[in-house]
Amino acid sequence: MPKASPFEAVHRVLGANFAEYDGWWLPSDYGDGPAEAEALAEGCAAFDLSSFGKITIEGAHSEALMDKLLAG
Secondary structure (H helix, E strand, O other), X not given: OOEEOOOHHHHHHOOOEEXXXXXXXXXXXXXXXXXXXXXXXXXXXXXXXXXXXXXXXXXXXXXXXXXXXXXX
């Protein structure tokens, strides 16, 4: 059985169609390709990267490093 993203419920509320990718059950589209493209061109997007590899950042200055690398 494929692994599910922790955001699966959010994707479902947004109307996602799902497919299996490399052992993960992920959104393939949201039903209206042209509308998705327009939203990207005119606004912004968030991507669910749950299926990507995970890393651990450790050390005395790890928090400062992450503050520099990430927004917010």
